[in-house]
Amino acid sequence: MKSLLSFLSVILFSSFFAQAQIKIILDTDPSADPDDVGCMAMLHNMASLGECEIMAMINSTHYKQSSLSIDAINHFYNRGAIPIGDYKGYEEKIEAPYTNYDYHLARAYPRSLKSWKEALDGVALYREVLASAEDKSITVAIIGTMHNFYALLKSEADVYSSLSGKDLVEQKVKEVVTMGGNFIDGKGYDRTNWGGADQLCSYTEWSCLNESRNRMCRYVIDNCPSPFIASGWEVGCGDYYEANYGNVMTGQSLIKLDSNHILRRSYEYHFKTRRETPEISRHSNDQCALHYAVRGEQENYVAVRNGNISLSTAGVCTWTAEENNQQGYIQKARDKELIAEEIEYLMMLPPNEIDPSAPSAPQNLKWAKDREYHKLHWEASKDETKGSWVVAYHLYHEDAFIGRANGTQFSLGEMPESGGKLELRAVNASGIESESAWIDLP
Numbered sequence: 001m002k003s004l005l006s007f008l009s010v011i012l013f014s015s016f017f018a019q020a021q022i023k024i025i026l027d028t029d030p031s032a033d034p035d036d037v038g039c040m041a042m043l044h045n046m047a048s049l050g051e052c053e054i055m056a057m058i059n060s061t062h063y064k065q066s067s068l069s070i071d072a073i074n075h076f077y078n079r080g081a082i083p084i085g086d087y088k089g090y091e092e093k094i095e096a097p098y099t100n101y102d103y104h105l106a107r108a109y110p111r112s113l114k115s116w117k118e119a120l121d122g123v124a125l126y127r128e129v130l131a132s133a134e135d136k137s138i139t140v141a142i143i144g145t146m147h148n149f150y151a152l153l154k155s156e157a158d159v160y161s162s163l164s165g166k167d168l169v170e171q172k173v174k175e176v177v178t179m180g181g182n183f184i185d186g187k188g189y190d191r192t193n194w195g196g197a198d199q200l201c202s203y204t205e206w207s208c209l210n211e212s213r214n215r216m217c218r219y220v221i222d223n224c225p226s227p228f229i230a231s232g233w234e235v236g237c238g239d240y241y242e243a244n245y246g247n248v249m250t251g252q253s254l255i256k257l258d259s260n261h262i263l264r265r266s267y268e269y270h271f272k273t274r275r276e277t278p279e280i281s282r283h284s285n286d287q288c289a290l291h292y293a294v295r296g297e298q299e300n301y302v303a304v305r306n307g308n309i310s311l312s313t314a315g316v317c318t319w320t321a322e323e324n325n326q327q328g329y330i331q332k333a334r335d336k337e338l339i340a341e342e343i344e345y346l347m348m349l350p351p352n353e354i355d356p357s358a359p360s361a362p363q364n365l366k367w368a369k370d371r372e373y374h375k376l377h378w379e380a381s382k383d384e385t386k387g388s389w390v391v392a393y394h395l396y397h398e399d400a401f402i403g404r405a406n407g408t409q410f411s412l413g414e415m416p417e418s419g420g421k422l423e424l425r426a427v428n429a430s431g432i433e434s435e436s437a438w439i440d441l442p
C-alpha cells in the first residue's frame, strides 16, 4: 500500500511538474487594442499560479512606445528581467498616437528600457531562447502580427544556432497558438492579425487588409513546421460582430482595481482618449488564444485538429480537414459569459511579489568552439520558487558587467586581452542574481 501511495505521489508530482513546464514566448502588438494588456496581465498571473514560465516577450508593431509598454507592464508585475524583443525590420518606427495606451504607459510607469532601440532584436531573441531550449518545449503565442515569426522562419544560421529558422522552430517549438483567422462554418474572412478584410472592415492600415501582413501570414501558415493552432476572430470576437456569434467581453471589472493599476489604466486610456465613457469592456481575442495556449481545451474550448488552414490574398480563411496535418483551430465550448468570467478573474489577480530568493548557481561552465565562435556554455540554473524562473544570465569580467545571455550560451567575440576571470550569475524574472560560477579566460 505504501509503495502504491509513493508510486501515485510520483505520478502526481511529475504531472504537477509537467504542468509547470509550459514555457511561453509571447509575441504581441500592444497599441490600438487593450486586449494585449489584458493578455499580458493574465499571462503574468498564470505564471504566478505556477502554470507557465515567460521566456520572452516580443513586440511586432512599428510604434516606438510598444516595447516600452511591455517593459512597464513587466515591472508592474515585478518581473522586469524578462527579456523584451522588438521587430527591427521596419523602415521607420513612429510615435504611437495619443489614442494608444502604449503612448501613455511609456510616459507614466517605471521601466528599464530608455528607448525601443534598447529592446533586443525580436528575431535574434527568438533564436537565442529557442537555441538553448529543450526539444519541443516552447509554446509560442502570437497575439500580434506575424512580422517577427515570419522573419524567424526565414532566418539563417547565426551565433546562436547553426540551424535555419525553420529547423530551429521544428526542433524546439511544441506548438504555435495564434490569434487570427476566421473559422465560422469552416470558412470566413479574417478580420484581425492575419491581414484579412471584408465589408465590415473599412480601415486598412492596421487591423485589416494590409499586403505585407497578409503575405507574411500566408508564408507562416504555409511553412510553419510545428503544430499551428488558430484562435479565430469568432472566438474572442470583435465588438461589431456581436449579432452573429457573441463576444467574450472582459475589462469592466477593472474599475474595482486601484486607480493606478496598469491594467485598469490601459483600458481607460484606450477608451477615454476616444470618447468619455464609463464603459471599458472589450473583446478578449488575445486572451482566448493565450488561455488555450496555457490551459488547453479544458471545458472552455474544443480544438479541431488534423487539417490545413489557407489564407487568400483577399483575406479569406479556408479550413480543409486533412489527416496528419498538424494545423487546427479552436472554438468556444461553453457560454461566452463563463469564459469571460474565468479570463477576467485571471486578469485581475494581484501582481506577483518580487522573488528575493536567488536561483541556483550555473553549473558546468565551459568554453567550447562552435563553428567560428568561441562560446561559453553551461547547464541551466533552477529557481524553485513558485511563480519564479530563470530568465537570463549575467556575465562579468573582473567585476564589470559585460553582457547578458537569454539562454545557456554566450559568445564573447573579442577576448579580453588582460586575461582574468569570467563570472556568470543566473537571473530570475524579478532580476535577482544567483551565486557565481567562475572560469579562467583561456
Ligand SMILES: [Ca+2]
Pocket (backbone or CB within 6 Å): 028, 029, 030, 033, 035, 036, 143, 144, 286
Ligand atoms: Ca493583439
Ligand SMILES: [Ca+2]
Pocket (backbone or CB within 6 Å): 355, 356, 357, 358, 359, 383, 384, 385, 388, 428
Ligand atoms: Ca527564487
